[in-house]
Amino acid sequence: MKITGLRVTPVAVPDPPLRNSWGVHAPYMLRNIIELDTDEGITGLSEAPGGAAQLSELQGAANAIIGEDPLYLERLRLKLRDRTRAFAAIEVACWDAIGRWLNRPVYDLLGGKVRQQVPFASYLFFKYQGDNDPWGEVNDPQSMVRLARQFRDTYGFKTIKVKGGVLPPDEEIETMRLLRQAFPGDRLRLDPNAVWSVETSIRVCTALADINMEYMEDPTWGIHGMAAVARHTNIPLSTNMCVTTFDHFGPAIESKAVQVILCDHHYWEGFSGCKRLAAVCESFHLGLSMHSNNHLGISMAAMVHLAASTPQLIYACDTHYPWQQEDVIKGGKLQFKDGMMSPPDGPGLGVEIDHDRLTALNENFRRLGSLSRDxxxxxxxxxxFYLPLRPRW
Structure with a gap:
């Protein structure tokens, strides 16, 4: 089997006004949908983050992979070693093509299922009211508890992650304490995206020490800052910001800066990179969780296949999927049941593109006229006068 072409279709998908420390989501989120064609008539699917840089990187990688065998993933990785995000997207499409060729689901190719269902977390945001938005405005601790109940009632999630760094720290402390009162058996996480100083991070962790937090994600910036916080709290610290390449492990482990690493196949060199990451975490007795950014059903399927076949992934995974009302896959959105999702059992990733929806969302992108999210x-x-200050508090 040889690769004969790579088609990349940028799409713009309606997105609610979710707040974070950088600002607020625009009315549309951007994704790239990848179709990898082969001489066997098999097309592998993938999905990647949007934006001008990612689109250019994918388009630039297309010529480099023509004629290559999708089974030769290490060769592809080395050819694209300076385009790691493009490789991550292409690698997933290769796995999908291989699974279709062998008539086996991707989770079988990744070592087989170690769990039948993958647990996910409610990924909750402070937010403004959006157009046709069923969630309403969330601007204080009480409305965050209401949103958590909506997610619990709709999806059954039993882990709650709050995107913090938005309200003053004392209000976010109150938010987490109210969530603990409302959901005494749930696991709780808070992620301020490194917007607090070391001193503020220590103060917040001290204030939340008695509510049994699962972990605190990136309270402050950098490995040295995280290590300083870790010395003053028993709450495990996780990261998706200060350990983002394998080169970061040495200083992070030496300084005991983090206890949990978040994987993401879009950024950690695809499925194979995440498997290597899982092995490193296992070797150094670090926990492994899963990061999420905005995504559609192809990435959702990929995340579930990876999580179902990775034994080291012991935490409920993050996902933005409930926030997206549109999708590009046939049959509508993939479904959660009791806070979990089973990997599709069809060949490859087990999903197919709805080309009518793909065309419509590509038209959104063309009409939008923007190649980046800001x-x-x-x-x-x-x-x-808003600026993304670090630290803000």
């Missing part, structure tokens, strides 16, 4: 610029439409 949360700060979007926030400045509401507050002209």
């Amino acid at each position: 949360d700060t610029a979007e926030m400045q439409k509401r507050d002209p």
Whole structure:
């Protein structure tokens, strides 16, 4: 089997105004949908983050992979070693093509299922009211508890992650304490995206020491800052920001900066990179969780296949999927049951593109005329003086 072509279709998908420390999500989120064609008539699917840089990287990688065997993933990785995000997307499409060729689901190719269902977390945001938005405005601790109940009632999630770094720290402390009162048996996480100083991070962790937090994600910036916080709290610290390549492990482990690493196949060199990451975490007795950014059903399927076949992944996975009302896959959105999702059992990733929906969402992209997402610029439409300060508090 040889690769004969790579088609990349950028799409723009409606997105609610979710807040974070950079600002607020724009009305549309951007993704790239990948179709990898082969001489066997098999097409492998993948999905990647949107934006001008990722689109250019994928388009630039297309010529480099023509004529290559999708089974020769190490060769492809080395050919694309300077385009790691492009490789990550292409690698997933290769796995999908291989699974279709062998008539086996991707989780079988990754070592087989170690769990029948993958647990996911409620990924909750402070937010503004959006158009046709069923979730409403969330601007204080009480409305965050309401949102958590909506997610519990709709999806059954039993882990709650709050995107913090938005309200003043004392209000986010109150938010977590109210969530603990409302959901005494749930696992709780808070992620302020490194917007707090070391001193503020220590103060917040001290204030939340008695509510049994599962972990605190990236309270402050950098390995040295995280290590300083870790010395003053028993709450495990996790990261998706200060350990983002294998080169970061040495200083992070030596300084005892983190206890949990978040994987993401979009950024950690695909499935094979995440498997290597899992092995490193196992070797150094670090926990492994899963990161999420905005995504559609192809990435959702990929995440579930990876999580179902990775024994080291012991935490409920993050996902933005409930926030997206649109999708590009046939049959509608993949479904959660009791806070979990089973990997599709069909060949490869087990999903197919709905080309009518793909065309419509590509038209959104063309009409939008924007090649990048800028949360700060979007926030400045509401507050002209807003800046993404680090630290903010």
